[in-house]
Amino acid sequence: MKYFTIPPSDHLKDIVRYFWVLESAEPYVHYSMADVCPELIFHYHGRFDEIAADGSSVPSFTAGVHGQSSRIRRFTINGSFGILGVYLYPHAVSLLFNVPPVVLTNEMTDLNSLLKTAGDNLEEQVALAPGHPQRIQLIEAFITRRLLQQRQQQPPVFHAIQAIIESKGQITVKQLAQDYFLSERQFERQFRQFSGFSPKLFSRISRFQWTIAQYGNNFPSLTQLALESGYYDQSHFIHDFREFSGQHPRHYFSGNTDATRWRD
Structure with missing residues (x-):
């Protein structure tokens, strides 16, 4: 499995935190945890299914926005795949899609629903682009155009x-x-x-x-990690970690979980 990030152009650094790429030639289960930042996601190769709480699955979008979330979700794919993500700041939602961010909280919305024909065109262009530099160039041009259409002061x-x-x-x-x-x-x-x-x-x-x-960094104990993270006690740390990840932090930081597979 291959994962890496790419910084945005300087003029977009207040909108885009970074671009990321995740690719694999093998089946994979992805754990999506709580996150304050939304993501614009393009599956340029392969398509994931989302696993519901009852174990059933439904196809996910091939391009869309995974809104800021306080929930845990799981996705699976049985073959090879390639994903390009645009990790956004929360306020980017209102600037790029003309909807209040709260509308996308804990939601996954396909690009066509947000942008109609423009969304379909962007998805097709990204899918057909020969490589990541060209994909990022297309997406940055799109974001720049959308920002120029904004007349309100930030x-x-x-x-x-x-x-x-x-x-x-x-x-x-x-x-x-x-x-x-x-x-x-x-x-x-x-x-x-x-x-x-x-x-x-x-x-x-x-x-x-x-x-x-902090996964991969060396902390002598969970207590030390909790203190470094700003928690006053370990029980509070464990409570929040379980709520937002579905796992005990000891299990997560052991590396013996599918939730960290993309990091290894």
Whole structure:
């Protein structure tokens, strides 16, 4: 299995966190965990099925948006595959698709439903492109065009969303509201509008995401990892980890799970 990331062009760094590619010649089960950031996803080779709670499966989209999520999902494919993902900041949803991010929270929406013919055209172009540089060039051109169509000024809360992600979810709502000259109520309303989550839940998931990104790093104990992640005690850490991943952190960080297969 091959996984790697590609940074966006400088003018898109406030919209796109990075591009990622996942490819394999073998069958695979993918675990999607809680994440504050939505992803624009293109399956340029192969198509996954989503596994429901009762064990049944339904075909996933071939191109679409996996919205910011507090839930766990599983996907499977029985053959080779290739996926290109565009890891976005939460506020990108309203800028690129003209819908409130909350509409896509915990949802997976195909590109045609969001963009109609333009979505179909972009999916076809990405699928037919000869390589990843050409695919990324097509997607960046699309994002740039969509941003140029925006006439509204980007509100300060966009920067607050980025600040929480970069701080591992450890900035308080009170501090952010003061930083952006808003009352806490105004800040919370705007934050939910452009992120799809309350600031509290957004911060919890951001902290969880920072924690799972430490996979492969050497921590002497779960307690030390919990402290580094900003948790006050190990029980709180285990509770959040189980809620957002479906697994005990000891199991996850052992590497003996399909959830980390793409990282190894």
